[in-house]
Amino acid sequence: MPTADPAPRRRMRADARRNHDRLLAEAAAVFAEQGVEASLEAVARRAGVANGTLYSHFPTRQALLEALLANGMWVLADTARDLAGHLSAHEALTTWARAAMAHTTRYRGLATSLLRSVEDETSELHAACQEVLGAGERLLTRAQAAGTVRADATAADLYSLINAAAWAGEQTSPAQGERLLSFCIDGLRP
Amino acid sequence: MPTADPAPRRRMRADARRNHDRLLAEAAAVFAEQGVEASLEAVARRAGVANGTLYSHFPTRQALLEALLANGMWVLADTARDLAGHLSAHEALTTWARAAMAHTTRYRGLATSLLRSVEDETSELHAACQEVLGAGERLLTRAQAAGTVRADATAADLYSLINAAAWAGEQTSPAQGERLLSFCIDGLRP
DNA sequence: ACCTGAACACCGTTCAAGT
DNA sequence: ACCTGAACACCGTTCAAGT
Helix, strand or coil, X not given: CCCCCCCCXXXXXXXXXXXXXXHHHHHHHHHHHHCCCCCHHHHHHHHCCCHHHHHHHCCCHHHHHHHHHHHHHHHHHHHHHHHHHHCCHHXXXXXXXXXXXXXXXXCCCHHHHHHHHHHCCCCCCHHHHHHHHHHHHHHHHHHHHCCCCCCCCCHXXXXXXXXXXXXXXXXXXXXXXXXXXXXHHHCCCC | CCCCXXXXXXXXXXXXHHHHHHHHHHHHXXXXXXXXXXXXXXXXXXXXXXXXXXXXXXXXXXXXXXXXXXXXXXXXXXXXXHHHHHCCHHHHHHHHHHHHHHHHXXXXXXXXXXXXXXXXXXXXXXHHHHHHHHHHHHHHHHHHHCCCCCCXXXXXXXXXXXXXXXXXXXXXXXXXXXXXXXXXXXXXXX
């Protein structure tokens, strides 16, 4: 029961809808090439619209990211529920953590936005980040009940370590990022 | 036996020396306030010199950071040697890791520069980062010999986790950063 | 030997004017 | 209802001209 509707899908003029979609598509391409700090001016240019049009559709960079990522983040939360049904508490946790990290490495610089936004209520990404945090928390609690994770670990710890490993992977190599994630998760054991 | 002299301390015109020192002092202040991505134009302005003067003394942002940090990083490497003399292998490692993380949190954004620079030979910070990496490696090897750290952990792992924890602390809270460091170090146990 | 400041090519963000 | 594009205030970096 999300309180915000995903997008006012219908009540939009045809040209507005076209611009909206075009902007999202080009933003995805530009962010994939240059990371989430890429020039928004370049996004507008590639979408063939004036810079003001971009800002009227997506008032902030975070709003653009939210539109690109919210869906994937809901899927991630659903994945947590699925894994909880199919795997042991600890395997579900580690498998999901890897999936969450993979999502975070989608664009360079994303880990920074996602970690900041989980605590920043003014961020358009905040709700989606909280969703992911909550999904992780359920898997964490389950693993704690099973005795495979220390009792003092928190959802914020799990969320932080996933993002930190993703970030380290960005700066060095994906393999190094995954090694870090493994170490951190091992460090959660009692 | 460092091969690069710290700075051509003497052969400098008086005005050049003054500008050099003033630029460093203002850079330290501006970075402390705004992080290492702060405007270099602002640094030059506050130092009372033209922007070109800043670039002639410090051709890149990394060069400026190197001048500000290299000394502290050598100290960090020395600290590793001291700790090895006074503490158990594992205590020396954990104590030093905390000191290294504290150094990394000196300016916001620094973790990113320090992790990138350790592998990037073109960075002016590269030598100093390698120094720190090497210091960590000695403590790590000693702990591995003592059997308190798993054999497959590398110096790059240690260096990455210190910087990743510092980064996470920047994005959330120092306390969260320290929790992450603890978990990661625990994860290094056999 | 060093400094200056203009020059160039870029940004993010806002907002009056258009259709 | 939406789009345009100019306007403003800021960058990083280079380099001819000065002293």
